Amino acid sequence: MIIxxxxxxxxxxxxxxxxxxxxxIINAVKLLNDVV
Known part of the structure; x- marks a missing residue:
């Protein structure tokens, strides 16, 4: 299993x-920008 x-x-x-x-796609980009 990869952790x-x-x-x-x-x-x-x-x-x-x-x-x-x-x-x-737009919402995904927003989510990833919040994380990074």
Whole structure:
């Protein structure tokens, strides 16, 4: 099992949601900008 820090985990989660169409690209960018 790969263990990642919370920032990496959130990034993966956001990308997964975008790929499923649950979150718009714009909202995803905003989320990632808040994290970084």
């Amino acid at each position: 990642m820090d919370s920032k990496a985990q959130l990034t993966v989660d956001v990308i997964a949601k975008v790929s499923q169409g649950k979150v718009s």
